[in-house]
Amino acid sequence: MYREVITMNYSKRNKLKQFIDRLSAKDREDFYHELLDSAYTARETQSLRPLVKTLEAWEESAEIFLDSETMNRIHRAEEGIKRGEGVLWNPEDFV
Numbered sequence: 001m002y003r004e005v006i007t008m009n010y011s012k013r014n015k016l017k018q019f020i021d022r023l024s025a026k027d028r029e030d031f032y033h034e035l036l037d038s039a040y041t042a043r044e045t046q047s048l049r050p051l052v053k054t055l056e057a058w059e060e061s062a063e064i065f066l067d068s069e070t071m072n073r074i075h076r077a078e079e080g081i082k083r084g085e086g087v088l089w090n091p092e093d094f095v
Helices: 010-022 025-045 049-065 068-082
Strands: none
Touching (some): 010 049, 025 049
């Protein structure tokens, strides 16, 4: 029935768990809803790909949010934007 195999090494699994444990109740609920939706889609399509894609996306978020240096850079950039620093740009200029 299912031909793909999900493999997630211990380090990624641990990071994802740490990340989920730190989420707000609303964000944690969003994670579980998205995971459940992709599990249903996986069942309907008889492919684990939707579930794998969901887990990979959340793993990537965990990687960013659990990296203190990256988060410090993001917070500094947000503070700079609040002070009016930064460069305004239009995404359409890059199409």
